[in-house]
Amino acid sequence: MAKYLCLQRSVPSDEGGKPSPAQMQEMYAKFGAWQEKFKANLVDMGGKLGEGKIVTTGSVDGPLVEVKELAGGYMIVSASSLDEAIEVASACPGLVRPGSGVEVIEIHTP
Amino acid sequence: MDKGHRLVEHFFRREYGRLVATLARQLGEQHLEIAEDAAQSALMAALESWARGSVPSNPSAWLFRVAKNEALQELRTRARRGRILRAETEAGTVLGSLAEPTEVEGDMLRMLFVCCDEGIPEPSRLVLALKTICGFDVPEIARRLFVSEANVYKRLSRARARLREGSRFPDCPAGEGAGMGEGVSEERVAREGAAREDDARSAYDARLSSVQKVLYVLFAEGHLSLHDEMPLRQELCDEAIRLTTMLATHVAGSSPETYAMLALMHFHVARMPARQDAGGGLLLLEEQNRALWDRQQILEGFAWLGKSATGDVYSRYHAEAAIAAEHCRAPSFQETRWDKIAESYALLEAQAPSPLHALNRALAIAEWKGPRAGLVALEKASPPSWLEGSQGGGSHYWPLVLADLHRRCGDDSEARRHGEAAIKLAPTEAIRALIARRLDM
Numbered sequence: 001m002a003k004y005l006c007l008q009r010s011v012p013s014d015e016g017g018k019p020s021p022a023q024m025q026e027m028y029a030k031f032g033a034w035q036e037k038f039k040a041n042l043v044d045m046g047g048k049l050g051e052g053k054i055v056t057t058g059s060v061d062g063p064l065v066e067v068k069e070l071a072g073g074y075m076i077v078s079a080s081s082l083d084e085a086i087e088v089a090s091a092c093p094g095l096v097r098p099g100s101g102v103e104v105i106e107i108h109t110p
Numbered sequence: 111m112d113k114g115h116r117l118v119e120h121f122f123r124r125e126y127g128r129l130v131a132t133l134a135r136q137l138g139e140q141h142l143e144i145a146e147d148a149a150q151s152a153l154m155a156a157l158e159s160w161a162r163g164s165v166p167s168n169p170s171a172w173l174f175r176v177a178k179n180e181a182l183q184e185l186r187t188r189a190r191r192g193r194i195l196r197a198e199t200e201a202g203t204v205l206g207s208l209a210e211p212t213e214v215e216g217d218m219l220r221m222l223f224v225c226c227d228e229g230i231p232e233p234s235r236l237v238l239a240l241k242t243i244c245g246f247d248v249p250e251i252a253r254r255l256f257v258s259e260a261n262v263y264k265r266l267s268r269a270r271a272r273l274r275e276g277s278r279f280p281d282c283p284a285g286e287g288a289g290m291g292e293g294v295s296e297e298r299v300a301r302e303g304a305a306r307e308d309d310a311r312s313a314y315d316a317r318l319s320s321v322q323k324v325l326y327v328l329f330a331e332g333h334l335s336l337h338d339e340m341p342l343r344q345e346l347c348d349e350a351i352r353l354t355t356m357l358a359t360h361v362a363g364s365s366p367e368t369y370a371m372l373a374l375m376h377f378h379v380a381r382m383p384a385r386q387d388a389g390g391g392l393l394l395l396e397e398q399n400r401a402l403w404d405r406q407q408i409l410e411g412f413a414w415l416g417k418s419a420t421g422d423v424y425s426r427y428h429a430e431a432a433i434a435a436e437h438c439r440a441p442s443f444q445e446t447r448w449d450k451i452a453e454s455y456a457l458l459e460a461q462a463p464s465p466l467h468a469l470n471r472a473l474a475i476a477e478w479k480g481p482r483a484g485l486v487a488l489e490k491a492s493p494p495s496w497l498e499g500s501q502g503g504g505s506h507y508w509p510l511v512l513a514d515l516h517r518r519c520g521d522d523s524e525a526r527r528h529g530e531a532a533i534k535l536a537p538t539e540a541i542r543a544l545i546a547r548r549l550d551m
Binding site: 018019021024027031032035045075 | 120153154158160162163
């Protein structure tokens with residue numbers, strides 16, 4: 001089984017308004033159901049990504065682009081193919097929606 | 111990893127209400143919006159963090175910590191922008207020193223009383239309570255009350271404007287057995303003394319009937335609504351019962367009227383499962399399968415009714431609870447003690463004059479002494495134009511009752527005339543079908 005890095009692209013914006021408490025409860029339940037369904041694939045639930053710096057020889061600089069535009073969060077899934085990894089990621093509630101998408105990248109380990 | 115992921119029903123809404131109530135007490139309701147935003151942010155943070163990891167062992171404490179920090183940060187931001195008022199600095203100081211909330215129930219009750227500020231128009235009170243205490247957002251409130259979102263916004267902003275300029279409502283008087291726990295309350299009471307407590311008591315007493323009214327309306331919105339979506343209606347009734355129970359079990363709100371109202375609510379929800387047939391059509395009381403009535407709810411109703419029979423006040427809630435109790439007690443429609451019901455309607459009319467009560471009393475008399483007697487009782491009452499329905503507008507209810515009583519007396523042409531008026535005025539398809547079935551039209 002190969003591992004895949006899932007990067008959440010662009011931050012979830014405020015468009016569409018804030019979810020109500022009842023909607024949050026629903027989102028929470030859906031996320032839980034998704035985790036249960038794909039628990040064999042979920043290696044690392046990851047987390048949100050914050051600020052960062054780019055380190056090159058001799059200098060430490062800010063990131064080339066806004067870090068938030070780069071990625072809002074990450075997680076690692078295992079799957080037998082890129083397609084399967086995409087299936088897992090795209091079924092994740094809240095990950096694929098207007099203003100937010102997910103990039104799935106294979107991790108090559110020796 | 112998937113351990114501890116389950117949260118109780120309505121967890122987010124309940125926590126929202128608690129957070130807002132506690133923060134609003136600490137900050138003062140002048141800063142209600144800061145409290146609401148902080149509660150919202152804390153819940154969002156919880157959603158993000160708990161979904162990935164696990165729920166902390168004390169979720170409420172976790173949420174409170176995050177919400178408190180959010181509120182503090184907002185106050186600091188305002189201070190930096192130079193827009194801070196003295197009151198805000200003080201609020202921040204108090205908030206900063208606040209440990210875990212120890213009197214959440216008191217805070218929730220206090221918020222309920224804050225919603226019933228004399229300067230807030232009545233329609234705004236209900237909406238503010240639904241928003242801050244029950245944790246519904248604007249679209250959800252609009253859907254439940256059958257009004258537009260713009261209307262909800264308008265009512266909310268009126269309420270908030272009033273609270274911003276008003277003075278701070280006192281803390282909830284200590285309940286029996288409360289305040290013996292950790293620090294905050296004990297110190298406060300010791301410091302400020304019993305005089306302060308008495309002032310709080312009278313402030314709460316002065317608003318109690320308004321609070322009861324809001325809860326009554328909340329319940330009625332669920333129970334009497336023409337909404338077809340049963341779960342939404344049930345939810346409003348459940349919220350009303352939850353808050354009224356809180357009121358009834360606290361020293362600030364326990365009164366015979368509160369008990370009577372709570373009894374009334376239990377009697378009504380007990381009968382809700384039997385009001386519709388399998389296809390969602392409405393059923394008449396005499397058609398309902400009484401085996402579907404919720405016995406547990408009826409028992410609770412009688413327990414509160416028993417408690418309400420103290421003191422010398424006989425309120426409209428007592429009368430309504432007495433009527434509902436008679437229905438719940440009767441083994442069948444025919445065996446109902448209609449004389450008692452007619453009597454209670456007469457008392458209710460004396461408490462709260464309304465043509466609807468006159469109408470219901472006539473119906474009870476008709477069952478008791480026959481349809482002709484029911485019609486005679488109605489002759490003495492005159493319906494207001496909005497209830498008569500003869501010329502435009504109006505309710506279907508009055509002509510429906512007339513049609514039904516005439517039909518039972520055998521006056522077919524009169525029955526038909528009123529029946530047609532009733533069908534024309536029926537507000538929903540389900541009610542229209544019910545009338546047609548009842549009148550054989």
